[in-house]
Amino acid sequence: MVSAAPAPAKTSSVPALSCKGLVKRYGELVAVDGLDLEVAAGECFGLLGPNGAGKTTTVELFEGLLQPDGGLLEVLGERWQGDGQALRSRLGVQLQETRFPEKLRVIELATLFRSFYRDGLEPAAALALVGLEEKRKAFVRELSGGQKQRLSLACALVGDPEVLFLDEPTTGLDPASRRQIWEIVENLKSRGRTVLLTTHYMEEAARLCDRVAIVDRGRILAIGAPEVLIASLGAEHVIELETDREIPEALLAGLPGIEAVRREEATVRLTVRAVHRVVPPLLAGLSEHSIGVLRLATHSATLEDLFISLTGRTLEGGGLASETSGKKK
Amino acid sequence: MSAMADPGKPRSRRGPLQFPLAQLTLARLREFLREPEAVFWVFLFPLLLAIALGVAFRNRPPDPLPVGIESGPASAARLEALEASGTLVPQVLTRPEAEHALATGKLTLVVLATDPPTYWFDPTRPDSRLARLEVDQALEKAAGRTDHFEPQVLEMTERGARYIDFLVPGLLGMNLMGTGMWSIGFSLVQQRSGKLLKLFIASPMRRWQLLAAQVLARLVFLALEVSVLLGFAVVALDVPMRGSIAAVAAVAVLGALAFVGLGLLVASRPRTIEGVSGLMNLVMFPMWIFSGVFFSNERFPAVLQPFIQALPLTALNDSLRAVMLDGATLMSQGPELAILAGWGLIGFAGALKLFRWT
Numbered sequence: 001m002v003s004a005a006p007a008p009a010k011t012s013s014v015p016a017l018s019c020k021g022l023v024k025r026y027g028e029l030v031a032v033d034g035l036d037l038e039v040a041a042g043e044c045f046g047l048l049g050p051n052g053a054g055k056t057t058t059v060e061l062f063e064g065l066l067q068p069d070g071g072l073l074e075v076l077g078e079r080w081q082g083d084g085q086a087l088r089s090r091l092g093v094q095l096q097e098t099r100f101p102e103k104l105r106v107i108e109l110a111t112l113f114r115s116f117y118r119d120g121l122e123p124a125a126a127l128a129l130v131g132l133e134e135k136r137k138a139f140v141r142e143l144s145g146g147q148k149q150r151l152s153l154a155c156a157l158v159g160d161p162e163v164l165f166l167d168e169p170t171t172g173l174d175p176a177s178r179r180q181i182w183e184i185v186e187n188l189k190s191r192g193r194t195v196l197l198t199t200h201y202m203e204e205a206a207r208l209c210d211r212v213a214i215v216d217r218g219r220i221l222a223i224g225a226p227e228v229l230i231a232s233l234g235a236e237h238v239i240e241l242e243t244d245r246e247i248p249e250a251l252l253a254g255l256p257g258i259e260a261v262r263r264e265e266a267t268v269r270l271t272v273r274a275v276h277r278v279v280p281p282l283l284a285g286l287s288e289h290s291i292g293v294l295r296l297a298t299h300s301a302t303l304e305d306l307f308i309s310l311t312g313r314t315l316e317g318g319g320l321a322s323e324t325s326g327k328k329k
Numbered sequence: 330m331s332a333m334a335d336p337g338k339p340r341s342r343r344g345p346l347q348f349p350l351a352q353l354t355l356a357r358l359r360e361f362l363r364e365p366e367a368v369f370w371v372f373l374f375p376l377l378l379a380i381a382l383g384v385a386f387r388n389r390p391p392d393p394l395p396v397g398i399e400s401g402p403a404s405a406a407r408l409e410a411l412e413a414s415g416t417l418v419p420q421v422l423t424r425p426e427a428e429h430a431l432a433t434g435k436l437t438l439v440v441l442a443t444d445p446p447t448y449w450f451d452p453t454r455p456d457s458r459l460a461r462l463e464v465d466q467a468l469e470k471a472a473g474r475t476d477h478f479e480p481q482v483l484e485m486t487e488r489g490a491r492y493i494d495f496l497v498p499g500l501l502g503m504n505l506m507g508t509g510m511w512s513i514g515f516s517l518v519q520q521r522s523g524k525l526l527k528l529f530i531a532s533p534m535r536r537w538q539l540l541a542a543q544v545l546a547r548l549v550f551l552a553l554e555v556s557v558l559l560g561f562a563v564v565a566l567d568v569p570m571r572g573s574i575a576a577v578a579a580v581a582v583l584g585a586l587a588f589v590g591l592g593l594l595v596a597s598r599p600r601t602i603e604g605v606s607g608l609m610n611l612v613m614f615p616m617w618i619f620s621g622v623f624f625s626n627e628r629f630p631a632v633l634q635p636f637i638q639a640l641p642l643t644a645l646n647d648s649l650r651a652v653m654l655d656g657a658t659l660m661s662q663g664p665e666l667a668i669l670a671g672w673g674l675i676g677f678a679g680a681l682k683l684f685r686w687t
Contacts, residue, residue: 099523115352
């Protein structure tokens, strides 16, 4: 019996995923605009960006579901050609929002997906990996959103893939379900699986990913380990301030240690090196001008702040529940 | 070897029932059998329809014909003469009443108060033409005409000539068309809109296996569907089965495959249930009308016949009737079977070429 188990020495030298000058167009729209990426075996790599940034298109190009219009693309050292069956059997795929048949049971679906792979996990073992073993007899329609998402993870895992693609694995989930998914992905990471995930939650990218690429409009704006990227902002804290009147430019300019000022509707965002040196003179200045403070919040700089400093826009769609509450009326 | 890389993660090989074709077919069967509505439409609905139509169109003695007599000097004598006939239900009424009753179809014919009588009726209505003959004979007899002879009558009530006998093969054909197309169309479009097809092709599943599983699942239901409907028809409705069971089965399988092919073709592009429903109805509508389910397709004019005969449901219905009612052999059904096979091939080939997976 010829087992296709890859030699570990070989996989570590060849990047699990790589692309150079990758381009994908939909008519006039350039969804992926000359992307260069390299993901090492065993790495958890995140594509972070707002909706429509080209994250899903990039992942589907790697999955062999889309044909690139330009550039080179390799998965586990191979190009997509022919039916790609041999390569597919080494990958696990989770798509955004797959609707599984409501009338099938959890274990039946896992068994169905297991049947597509020559080698793999026992279906029950795949369910155990995602904490669904007690739901094995349940119908899909009886599952919560988070459980359905874990089922789709189990279906991606049941072939025991070398590379796992997770497209927005926690979008639309409640915080508890999100944390469960994170624990599963961390568990996979510890087992040496290569993971490519997309997300627009900076918290998720920072927690799970060894490296992230910040993408916007089909291009990579920054790439690196999350803490390195955040450090590149040159400041560690962000002050968010909401006032009843506009703050004069001169007041802000006179404050010490301010790296950047961004105004967004009624909110002013100050990127600062030390909060304790900025806040007292800031509040004094505001009361001098009789400007009322509606909200004052500070937090450590995040990938979100990096994205804002790179694009002038926020990563829309949440992930900032703790910070954005009350901002959207 | 591979187990070393990951302790605590049991790897396994597939068991006999764990191959993709078996699993895909099983999934399809399970989904269907857990859908009570689908079970109703496939198995119960044709039975109920057969019973209802069988009751509505049961053979019974001909209805007496309602006729009118315009009131006038001779109306009493005419009433007596028509009542004596036994096949007519006459009544006397005024001219305006008579006109209204005739126009609304409550009367088949009115005898006007002239001498000799005038028969007032719509010659395009078969009932009225019959009434004319009956009325004429009754009045002539009352006026003193003598018959040259008294004919003997032999009534024909043979099995196989009743309406229900005509109907059952037609219902079977219609059911094979409807369930074949709906079940395949809905399930594929649902899987497409739910991105399940996309997830399948991202896995190492081979594409033909998904389509083959649809066909296999369909054939399992077909066996159930045909035996339930035909069993009921033969046992409860006394419909004859003159050809061999094998010939009926062969025709049913080929017919089912033709509609599976068409179902795959129709379901190969749409992304929504609404879209595929519209297409399905567009494809099936002409066949409901022209293919002779409820009445013989020979009623349509000759210019339409080449089109009608080329429809798969026409071929299926004609062939089922020939085998069941006339005891025809499979060999004699060559042209019909060729039409069915042709539609099946067109459907499969077109679906393979056009199929949208994402």
